[in-house]
Amino acid sequence: MSKREEWLKKDGATFPGNTYVECLLKPVFNYQRDNLFSAMFQVHRAHVLMLCDRGILSTEQTARILDAVERVAVCDPAVLRYDSHFEDLFFMMEARLTEELGADLAGNMHIARSRNDMGVTMYRLTLRDQLLEILDVLTDLRESLLEVAGEHLETVMPAYTHTQPAQPTTLGHYLLAVQDVLTRDTERVWAAFHTVNQSPMGAAAITTTGFDICRDSVRKYLGFEGIVENSYDAIAGADYLLEAAVAIMMLMTNMGRWIQDLLLFCTREFEAVKVADPYVQISSIMPQKRNPVSVEHSRSIASSATADAQAVFTMVHNTPFGDIVDTEDDLQPHLYRAIDKAHRVLKLMNAVVSTLEVNRERLMKRAREGYITITELADAMVREKKVSFRIAHRIAGLVVKKACQRHLKLDEVSPELIKEASREVMGSEITFTEEELKKICDPVHFIAVRKCPGGPSPGEAARMLRDRKEKLFDDRTELQRYKNRIQSAQDSMKERIRQLTATLSS
Incomplete structure (x- = not known):
């Protein structure tokens, strides 16, 4: 036998051959069953x-069809x-x-209608709901970040550049910075939602139909914002x-x-924060370990x-511009999995952030190390001693070098060392009192004077916090408005169907 x-x-x-069934049809069927079942019947109802509205089906035919649709659904x-x-x-x-x-x-x-416009509509309905769920949990996480940020507007810590204390x-x-990035992520997800939330129904195979249909009617029944006009x-x-994928x-x-x-921040060496017990795992052999597995998994x-x-x-990429299987049942699961995983990460990190313990003393100690307030010394020379910034920068750099050589912390630097460094750089002495140096080297003072818009001073950070809370409230309101709009469309369609099918028993 060959x-x-x-x-x-x-x-x-x-x-279909057995191999085709096992490798393609069964997996596709399972994916459709798990993701598209509800959307399919929504399209049936709306279409x-x-x-019926256009007189293409009689009221009796419509009632009988919709009655059967509801029984199968x-x-x-x-x-x-x-x-x-x-x-x-x-x-x-269809057989049922x-x-x-x-x-x-x-x-x-x-x-x-065609399998083509119906299929794309089902994808869009499903994706629309998933993006709304992402927006929901994303908004929750932003709220938690703002709450924790509000508790720590005066919790001093080092900022890092190039992984070094800066x-x-x-x-x-x-945390406000993290929330701001997530706010822009929210806007990108919203943009993807608006692109997705358009109805392709009425395009049929690709060139619409000769029947006198109303595409906008289907759009309204399904709660879409508009139609994809060009069939x-x-x-x-x-x-x-692609837009949904890039947002994720x-x-x-x-x-x-x-x-x-x-x-x-969770490491024993850093010891800045502590993840709550429900989200850590103890080692199977080392009982002292508190492994932050929730964060690792995230x-x-x-x-x-x-x-x-x-x-x-x-x-x-590089697929033909038309109806093609590459964008259909083989692709959709990748996007759904991406969204599901994103949903899990957002929920898990919301739990972690909401229950985080912060070691304020440890963070403050780190903020007093590494000469990270030296920028303020240079600034003070410019403001108060009328030295050009580049000269001040060189003097400050030399101060750090000499302090390191002498194993001094910045708050241990004396006025004499400032004089010595300034004399070497510019040939004359700059004088600060010990009290002035103590203030300049204090990280609390460093933060307090940075009142520029967006800076870390408690007053400016509090203003940003208020603005972000207002924005969050607006985003929640907008999210609920779209949920209500979609629910209202579904309720209206159900009521219309109820009225039509009621005529069958009368």
């Missing part, structure tokens, strides 16, 4: 109602299993509706997937950066989410 004959004997001589999708009699979930449900209605009436459901700041200032674009465009990639990449910081899952989102770009 190799070809062996394969045909094993797989069968007609479509049939529109056909209540089945538990979790119990559905792939059946080789049907190519996918869509055809399985045909059993309920008969072939002619069931077939009329599909007037003026200047004093506060933990509140740092070719409605089917061929994949940028709504940027969100998770940004999360990963401060999550990495948090892992450093970093890892964020990277995994980024990888899944990147796969979306890879799969769309």
Whole structure:
């Protein structure tokens, strides 16, 4: 027996072959069942109602179809299993509706639509809901960051540049910065949501239809903001997937950066913060260990989410501009997994941030080390001694060098050392009193005088905190408005269906 004959004997001589079923149809069916079932029936309802509105279906036909749709829609999708009699979930449900209605009436459901516009609509409905969920947990995390930031507007800590202690700041200032990045991430997710939240229904295969339909009617029933007007674009465009993917990639990449910081802050050597007991794990052999596994897993899952989102770009890249399987059932799970992982990271980090213990004394101690207030010495020379900044910078640098050589901390530097350094740099002495030097070297003073917009001074940080809370309130209000709008559309559609199907029993 030839190799070809062996394969045909094993797989069968007609479509679908067993290998095709196992490698493609079963996985696709399971993905559709788990993600698209509800969206499919939403599209059925909206499209049939529109056909009725336009007089393409009679009221009686519409009522009978929708009655059958509701009966089939209540089945538990979790119990559905792939059946080789049907190519996918869509055809399985079509067969069930045909059993309920008969072939002619069931077939009329599909007037003026295609698997193409229906499929893209299902993807958009599902993705829309997932993005709203991301916005929900993202807003929760921002709220927690603002709450903790508000508690630490005067908790002094070192700011780092190039991984080295640079200047004093506060933990509140740092957390406000993290929240600001997440606010921009929120705006990117919103932008993706608005791109996704457009209806392609009515595009049919790719060139619309000769039937007198109303695309805007379907849009309203489904709660979309608008329609993808050009029918070719409605089917061929994949940028709504790319935009959602890039929003998730940027969100998770940004999360990963401060999550990495948090892992450093948790180390015994750094000892700046302590993750609460519910989110740490004890070693199986070393009982003294408090492993911050919740933060570690968050970093890892964020990277995994980024990888899944990147796969979306890879799969769309260099594909033809039209209806193509690359943007459909093989791609969608990558995006859904990316969003699910992002959701998990956001929720987990919200729990960690909300329960974090901060070692204020340790952070203050670190802020007094490493000569990180030396910038203020240079600034004081410019402000009070009328020295040019570059000269002041050189003097300050020499002060640090001499202090290191003599094993002095910055607050141990004497007025004589300042005189010595200034004499070497510019040939004349600069004089500060011990009291002036003590103030200049104090990280609290360093922070207090940085009142410029966006600076860490407690007053300016408090102003930023108020602004961010107002923005957060506006974002929550906007999120609820869109949730209500979508729910209202669904409720209106259900009520219309209830009224129509009620006529069958009268």
